[in-house]
Every structure is written in structure tokens, then in C-alpha cells.
Amino acid sequence: xxxxxxxxxxxxxxxxxxxxxxxxxxxxxxxxxxxxxxxxxxxxxxxxxxxxxxxxxxxxxxxxxxxxxxxxxxxxxxxxxxxxxxxxxxxxxxxxxxxxxxxxxxxxxxxxxxxxxxxxxxxxxxxxxxxxxxxxxxxxxxxxxxxxxxxxxxxxxxxxxxxxxxxxxxxxxxxxxxxxxxxxxxxxxxxxxxxxxxxxxxxxxxxxxxxxxxxxxxxxxxxxxxxxxxxxxxxxxxxxxxxxxxxxxxxxxxxxxxxxxxxxxxxxxxxxxxx
Numbered sequence: 001x002x003x004x005x006x007x008x009x010x011x012x013x014x015x016x017x018x019x020x021x022x023x024x025x026x027x028x029x030x031x032x033x034x035x036x037x038x039x040x041x042x043x044x045x046x047x048x049x050x051x052x053x054x055x056x057x058x059x060x061x062x063x064x065x066x067x068x069x070x071x072x073x074x075x076x077x078x079x080x081x082x083x084x085x086x087x088x089x090x091x092x093x094x095x096x097x098x099x100x101x102x103x104x105x106x107x108x109x110x111x112x113x114x115x116x117x118x119x120x121x122x123x124x125x126x127x128x129x130x131x132x133x134x135x136x137x138x139x140x141x142x143x144x145x146x147x148x149x150x151x152x153x154x155x156x157x158x159x160x161x162x163x164x165x166x167x168x169x170x171x172x173x174x175x176x177x178x179x180x181x182x183x184x185x186x187x188x189x190x191x192x193x194x195x196x197x198x199x200x201x202x203x204x205x206x207x208x209x210x211x212x213x214x215x216x217x218x219x220x221x222x223x224x225x226x227x228x229x230x231x232x233x234x235x236x237x238x239x240x241x242x243x244x245x246x247x248x249x250x251x252x253x254x255x256x257x258x259x260x261x262x263x264x265x266x267x268x269x270x271x272x273x274x275x
Contacts (some may be wrong), residue, residue, distance in 0.1 A: 071264035103195035159185035
């Protein structure tokens with residue numbers, strides 16, 4: 001039987017790349033941490049972590065299982081919060097900024113769920129694809145993606161390109177097995193609004209290079225098709241940012257946990273998870 005503390009130890013170790021750091025964070029001895037990891041691997045019948053030079057790194061099985069472990073822990077925490085009837089009420093104003101496409105098509109229903117759980121909390125949502133200055137603008141947190149048949153055939157297709165800060169992103173990066181490849185693409189449409197690029201793709205105007213979070217529902221509904229599914233695009237982690245630790249309020253932490261669960265569930269539906 002899987003133990004929750006073993007899952008916590010695994011996730012902490014994956015995040016830090018160090019078993020001893022994970023042990024310190026969870027206030028257990030290195031020996032206890034090592035035993036927990038071995039117990040989890042034995043329960044699953046798979047090696048999750050291997051040592052690489054000075055760090056522990058995830059195996060292929062570990063990378064796949066990490067998504068499930070995060071989702072499970074976040075769901076358990078969410079359930080505990082829901083059962084804690086005597087918890088303090090969350091109130092006040094929480095202002096956040098997010099990319100236009102992700103904000104309109106993914107984040108809005110998640111925020112509806114979050115606010116239904118915390119009805120005394122006011123949400124202010126700012127959408128846009130430009131950079132947000134956390135120190136100058138009245139924003140508590142920012143959600144942003146990191147900077148971004150054969151791959152070579154993309155050059156012969158009309159590609160829908162995104163422009164940020166005046167720069168057109170026309171060099172699309174991929175990982176095909178162990179081969180990294182950058183393809184210079186072209187097309188007759190460019191926009192500085194990521195949602196416009198998505199809408200063009202829905203209209204069949206060309207090929208788009210999009211985050212899975214942005215188009216997961218469109219793919220599930222059959223509105224969009226994933227091409228070259230064995231080739232991963234450039235990693236673009238979604239980050240929740242605060243200007244300083246003083247802004248890590250309880251509403252911010254709860255929203256972070258809520259969004260973690262939703263993102264993990266979407267990622268489990270990604271086409272490469274079945275490969």
C-alpha cells in the first residue's frame with residue numbers, strides 16, 4: 001500500500017534533486033528518507049530516481065509518475081481543506097495577471113471553482129501577453145509561460161506565429177527522442193495575442209505551436225488535432241510569481257494548490273503520456 005509520506009518524499013526529492021534536502025524539508029533523517037524512497041519504488045515495481053553526478057534525476061518512469069504523485073497530493077490537500085469546516089474564512093482582493101489565451105480558455109472556469117470555495121474573496125483578473133512588472137503594477141501574482149510525416153516538412157506549411165514585445169517567434173524548437181531540432185517556420189499570419197493564434201488554428205488557417213494547457217480541451221473535443229505527437233515542443237513551465245515572500249498570503253497559497261491540481265489533470269491527458 002502506498003503511503004502519503006512516501007509520495008511527499010518523492011515529490012520533494014524530484015523538486016530539489018537531493019534526498020538529503022528533501023529529508024531536511026520534511027524533518028526526517030536521511031536514513032528514513034532513503035527507506036521511504038526504496039519502499040515506494042518497491043511498491044510500484046519501478047526505479048523512479050537515479051544518481052547523476054551530484055544530483056538525483058528522474059528516470060522516464062519517475063517523470064511519468066511525478067505528475068500522478070503531484071495530482072494525488074494536491075487532491076488530498078484540497079479534500080482536507082474542504083473538510084476543515086472551522087478554517088478561517090478567506091477574504092479580501094486577489095489580483096492576478098495571466099496570458100490571454102490561457103486566461104480566457106483555461107483559467108476562467110478554474111477561477112470560478114476557486115471562488116465558489118471562497119465566496120468572500122474578490123478576484124481581479126488582468127489578461128495580456130506582455131510582461132507584467134510586479135513591482136509597479138497592482139498585481140498580487142502573475143501566471144506566465146516561460147519563454148518558448150517529419151519536422152523538416154513544417155517549412156512547407158503555413159504556420160501561425162506569435163509575436164511578443166515586437167519579436168516574432170518563428171523558430172520552433174522540438175525534442176524528438178534524443179534529437180533536438182529547431183525549425184524556421186513561415187506563414188501569412190502573425191499576432192501578438194495568443195488567443196488569436198489559437199482561433200486561427202481552430203478556423204483551419206494553419207499550424208500553431210501551442211502549450212498543451214491552452215489547447216487540451218480543443219483536442220479532447222476534436223476541434224484541433226495534435227501533429228507529430230512523438231515530438232515534444234520546447235518546455236514552457238507555467239509559473240506563479242510574487243514580488244516577494246510577504247505576498248505569499250493564504251489566498252495565494254490556496255490558489256497555487258488549486259491550479260496545481262487542475263494543471264496536473266490536464267497534463268495527464270497529453271498525447272505523450274501514453275507513449
